[in-house]
Amino acid sequence: MKALRLSLLPRIIIAIALGIGLGLIVPDGVTRLFLTFNAIFSQFLDFAIPLIIVALVAEAIGSIGHSAGKMLLLTVAIAYGSTVFSGYLAYFTGNAIFPQLIDAGQVDQLQAGPEALTPYFTIAMPPVMGVMTALILAFVLGLGVAHLESTALKNVIIDVKDIVSGVIEKVIIPLLPLYILGIFMEMASSGKVVGVLMVFIKIIGVIFVLHIFLLLLQFTIAGLVQGKNPIRLLINMLPAYFTALGTASSAATIPVTLAQAKKNGVSDGVASFTVPLCATIHLAGSTLKIVSCALALILMRGGTYDLGMFTHFILLLGVTMVAAPGVPGGAIMAALAILQSILGFTVEEQALMISLYITMDSFGTACNVTGDGAIALVVDKLLGHKTRLAQEGGEVRDRE
Secondary structure, eight states: OOOOOOOHHHHHHHHHHHHHHHHHHSOHHHHHHHHHHHHHHHHHHHHHHHHHHHHHHHHHHHHHTTOOSHHHHHHHHHHHHHHHHHHHHHHHHHHHHHHHHSOHHHHHHHSOOTTOOOOSOOOOOOOSSOHHHHHHHHHHHHHHHHHHOOHHHHHHHHHHHHHHHHHIIIIIHHHHHHHHHHHHHHHHHHTOHHHHHHHHHHHHHHHHHHHHHHHHHHHHHHHHHHTSOHHHHHHHTHHHHHHHHHHOOHHHHHHHHHHHHHHTTOOHHHHHHHHHHHHHHOOHHHHHHHHHHHHHHHHHTTOOOOHHHHHHHHHHHHHHGGGOTTSTTHHHHHHHHHHHHTSOOOHHHHHHHHHHHHHTHHHHHHHHHHHHHHHHHHHHHHHHHHHHHHHHHHHHHHHO
8 A cells, every 4th residue: 555645734734733843742851852863854944955055056046047038038037136136025014013913912923031951962054155156166067068068067966956956855855854843742742832823824824815816916017018917927827827736837837937938828839938937037927926925023032133134135036035945844944044044043043944945845836837928928028029920930940
C-alpha cells in the first residue's frame, strides 16, 4: 500500500498545532531537545542562504538573458514594476492598518522572557560569504553567462543550482515542519503563542483582500489598454488561478496560463514568450505577502522601520524573487537573505516568516500566475503586431 504523502502546507499546519499542544504539556527538558535541533538547523540555514542566492539567482538571470529584444525589455520592465508596486501596496496598507491590529500586549508576548529556554548545545556553521556578496556574485555570474554564452560556466551554474535545489527539497523543506514545531513549542511553553496566532489570522485576512484588489487593478489596466472588459478578462484567467491554488507552482501552471491568455486574445507568439518568462520574474503576489508579513513581525517585536528601509527591501526583493520559481517555498527561501541583511530578522523571526508565508503559499502563486495574463495582454497590445507580422512573413517564406 502506498504511503500517504502530505504536501508542505498540511505538514506545517500539523507542526504548528502539535507544537502548541506539546509545548503546553511536555517538560522543559523535552522542549530543550527540540530547541537544540532548531539551533543546529538554524546554523545550517544561515550557511545555506548565500549558496541558495548564488545558485538560483545566477541560473535564473542567465536563462532570462538568452532572450533579447524589445519584448524582453518591455516584459521585464512591466513585471518588475508590478512586483515593486505590490510591495509598496503592502507597505502603505500595512503601515496604516497593522498598528491597529497589533497592540503592545502582543508585542510583549513575542519577546523572549528572562527565563526563556535555551538549547543544550549548538554547532557553528559560518557561511562562506555574506548575503550581499552572494547576491552581487549571482548577478555577475548570471549576466556573464547571458552575454558570453559560455557553455562550460552555464553547465557549472546549472549543476550547482541542481545541487542547491536538491538540498532545499530533500533537507530544508522536509525538516521545516520539525523546525517550526520547535518554535511553537517554545512559544507555547513561554505563553507567547496566543498573541502570535491572533495576529497571524488578522494579517492573513488583510493580505487576501490585498490580493483581490491587486488582481482587479492589474486587469483594469490591461482592459483599458486592450479596450476590453476587465472583469471578463479576469474571469477567463480563473482556471489558471485555481490550478495554481492546487499546484502552488507557477511553472506547473504555465500550460493553463498560456491557454487562458490566448483565450483572452493574446497572440500565440506573445503568449508563448511572456507567460513562461513571467512565471520566472513576476511574483507580485509573493512580494505582497512577504512585505506584509515582514512589516507585521517588525511591529510584533516592537522594532522600528521607515519608508527608506522598506524601499531598499522592496527594490532588492523584486530582483531576488527571480530565484523563487520551481523550488517549493522558493520565494520565502530566496527572501531570507535580505530579510536578515536589510530588516535584521533573527532566526526565530525567519521561522515565523516561513510559517506565515507557507500558510498562504498557494494564494500567492495563484495571484502571480493570474497577473501574468494581464501582462501578456499589455505586451500584446504594445508589441504584438510586430510578432504577428514576423510570423506572417515566416509563413509567406515557407510557402515560397
